Each structure stands twice: as structure tokens, then as C-alpha cells.
Amino acid sequence: MDIASFRALSTPSGQALLRETAEADVSEDGLLATASRLRERHDPALVAAALTQVRLRKRARAKFGADADRMYFTQAGLEQSTRASVAAYRAGRFADRPPGARVLELGCGIGADLIARARAGLAGDGVELDPLTAEVARANLAVFGLDGLASVRVGDATEEDPSGFDAVFADPGRRTARGRVFDPRSYEPPLDVVLAMAGQVPAACVKVAPGIPHEAVPDDAEAEWISVGGEVKEAALWLGGLAGPVGRRATLLASDTHLSGTEPQVWTMTPQGLDDPDVRAWGRYLYEPDGAVIRAHLVGEVAELVGGGLADPHIAYVTSDELRPTPFASAYEVEDVMAFSVKRLRAELRRREIGVLTVKKRGSAVDVDRLRRDLGFGGRRAGRGAKELTVVVTRVGRDPVALLTHPVAGPDQPVAGA
Numbered sequence: 001m002d003i004a005s006f007r008a009l010s011t012p013s014g015q016a017l018l019r020e021t022a023e024a025d026v027s028e029d030g031l032l033a034t035a036s037r038l039r040e041r042h043d044p045a046l047v048a049a050a051l052t053q054v055r056l057r058k059r060a061r062a063k064f065g066a067d068a069d070r071m072y073f074t075q076a077g078l079e080q081s082t083r084a085s086v087a088a089y090r091a092g093r094f095a096d097r098p099p100g101a102r103v104l105e106l107g108c109g110i111g112a113d114l115i116a117r118a119r120a121g122l123a124g125d126g127v128e129l130d131p132l133t134a135e136v137a138r139a140n141l142a143v144f145g146l147d148g149l150a151s152v153r154v155g156d157a158t159e160e161d162p163s164g165f166d167a168v169f170a171d172p173g174r175r176t177a178r179g180r181v182f183d184p185r186s187y188e189p190p191l192d193v194v195l196a197m198a199g200q201v202p203a204a205c206v207k208v209a210p211g212i213p214h215e216a217v218p219d220d221a222e223a224e225w226i227s228v229g230g231e232v233k234e235a236a237l238w239l240g241g242l243a244g245p246v247g248r249r250a251t252l253l254a255s256d257t258h259l260s261g262t263e264p265q266v267w268t269m270t271p272q273g274l275d276d277p278d279v280r281a282w283g284r285y286l287y288e289p290d291g292a293v294i295r296a297h298l299v300g301e302v303a304e305l306v307g308g309g310l311a312d313p314h315i316a317y318v319t320s321d322e323l324r325p326t327p328f329a330s331a332y333e334v335e336d337v338m339a340f341s342v343k344r345l346r347a348e349l350r351r352r353e354i355g356v357l358t359v360k361k362r363g364s365a366v367d368v369d370r371l372r373r374d375l376g377f378g379g380r381r382a383g384r385g386a387k388e389l390t391v392v393v394t395r396v397g398r399d400p401v402a403l404l405t406h407p408v409a410g411p412d413q414p415v416a417g418a
Helices: 003-008 012-022 031-039 044-069 075-080 084-094 112-119 131-143 191-198 291-295 299-306 342-351 368-374
Strands: 102-106 123-128 150-154 167-170 203-208 222-228 231-240 248-253 266-269 285-289 318-320 329-339 354-361 387-396 399-408
Touching: 003 044, 003 131, 012 031, 012 044, 031 044, 044 075, 044 084, 075 131, 084 112, 084 203, 084 222, 084 231, 084 248, 102 112, 112 123, 112 131, 112 150, 123 131, 131 150, 167 191, 191 203, 191 231, 222 291, 231 291, 248 291, 285 291, 285 299, 285 399, 291 299, 299 318, 299 329, 329 342, 329 387, 342 354, 342 368, 354 368
Parallel strands: 102 123, 102 167, 123 150, 167 203, 222 248, 354 387
Antiparallel strands: 203 231, 222 231, 248 266, 285 318, 285 329, 329 399, 387 399
């Protein structure tokens, strides 16, 4: 898709073609026939642009809900964009900027964060290196009537002068033609370059990969890991006037319920200055901390919440004799703990008449898919019984163990840490 074809989509005939394409079969099976039919009456380049947008919009609903049907995307822009729930949450942290403040966004992509801040009333200027992506971001601002509050220009982020702006938001590229980039020095621009620019304004936020090493976090920054519906999505470094006093935090968004017009529940955990959690024997319950909690090194805070400790000091599984449901960890009732052996485990599953098996692991080199097959649950095949079980494979010291558990919600229990 080139810029000329994309711009043509904004014309009346282009919009009519988008509506027609949205109602057509654009699945893998029907795509060729739909494309052939549309090309009989429309310019092939315009048809290709319309098909691209409709297919990307369908994929984007998971991130943007109903808004996706009005937005514009590139494939890379969609993959790298901030999901709407996270962008809205983050915009809330910018909301206390002084009246009239403007935010400079370096690497604005298709404009997800720019849109969220503008919806929160915060003006901003986005800079994007790729001309087509910048054009897409402008179109998205216009779709929501925000082009009077925010703007996008083509430019190299490293050549921008942030002086005069109240804050900077940066989203350096973390993908190359070879895949994801994990070393902050290989970001585009590199993280140290972005941090140097961010240091020129009163406040800043830099989006980084969730796997960023803690030693790469500046001493004066607050690092925040965010999960949505239990899955870690991203991390950010808050600097200057936007940094909290806690150094690091885990933020959990319950789900993308905002996509249906409902604000998602948000929980935040921060360090409490605790000693390392106790090491103890397996108790009645196993707690699996949320991934954002683990990334933020706050497993000890979860152990304190549930009155528990660790079975192994190096593995992020918390165990306790008490059921204290908390949004920061999933709880499982432990039915049995046994030395790990495929033969013994398979026999035990048969004895228990298990028909549906979930396998989880941590601190183990076991291949989960292979283990399921070895236990008789390969592919779609289930066991002979009707009962469900979750097997947790881990270790204590050097000893591999398997815990036979089932998840518990504890609806009548108070929620710890909520």
C-alpha cells in the first residue's frame, strides 16, 4: 500500500469501496474471489488498499474494539501499537500536566497513544519516520476529530528538539527484519539516546520491552510493567515529574472491558520494603503471581498478601495454607505433591479419571506439549474421564516435582490487595 492509494481511500469513492469491502468475504478462502470482483469496477491499487484496511481492522478489534472499524492501519503499525486500554491508562498518568501543556511523541506509529492523550484533553505533536505510517496516524486523528488538538509530522526522532515541550513520550522501535529486539542499545533510536532527549524536558515516559533488564533502568526512573487480563503487554519508564517515588510497580488491567464502554479495573502493586519471603514446605494453596508482578520483582509482596512463602527461593511460586484471593496472583488448591515421573504421573491421572488436563511449569526444562502427549493428552485428545486437573511442574532445589491442583476463585473470600 502506497501513500497515494491510502489517500484515495479518504475520497467519497474510496470510502464507498471500504464500506463495500467490509461487507464482503475477506477470509483466506474468499479473498481472491472478492478481490477479482472488486477489480472489475475499481482501480486495482485502490482495491488492494481497501482489502488491506478491512483485514487489518478485523485483526485490530482485539486491541481497539469498535474503534478499529473506523481506524486505519499498516501491518507493522498494528503489531507495534499500544492497545487502547493501556494507552488510556497511560494517558491518565499524563493528565496532571499543567494547562496548555504539549507532549512531544517520538515515534508515534499509527497514533494510539497520541489519540488517547488527546481524548484526555492533552495536546501533542507526533513525529514518525515512515511517511505512510505518519499519514495513517493523521487519518486516525481526523477520524476522531482530534486533528485540532494533536498533529503528526514526518521526521527523525533523533533530530528533534524537545525544548519547549512540557513532556516527551517515546516509543523506540523494538523490531527489525530479523524479529524482536531485546537489547535496549539496539532499539531504534537506542534507549540511551531517547533517555538523553527525555532528560531535556520536565517529564517523560519511554515505552520499553517487558523484558528490559532492571540494570538498564535509570536510578531516577520509575519502571512500570503492565498486564492486561493476566498477560504482560509492555513496560514503561517514567521520568522527571511523571515518575513516582516507588522505583518500580506492577499495574494490572482486568481486561479490555473499556472496548464496550466500561472502564477496566486497575490494580497497582509497589514495593513495601519487605525482607525476602520465607522458604517453606508446600501448603494447601499454590499462588502463581501475575507476570507483571514477577517482572517488577514484587513476588515477596504477593507472599505477604497471602500469608505465604516460597517452596524454592529462586522460583516465583508462592505457597500458603490460607486462601486469600488477590488480583495479583492466581490461586490453585494443591491436592497432591509428588516427585516428577512421567510414568507415575500418567498412572495417577488414569486413577483419578482425568479427562481435561492443563499443564503449567516454572523452573523446569520440561516441554509442555511433549509432556501432554506422553501423558496421553496430545493434540485434541483428552483422557477417558470427565474430571479436570492442572499439573504444575517445577522444582525444589534440584528435585523436580509435580503438583496436582485445580484453580480456585474463592468468591466468598476477601480480596487481598485489591
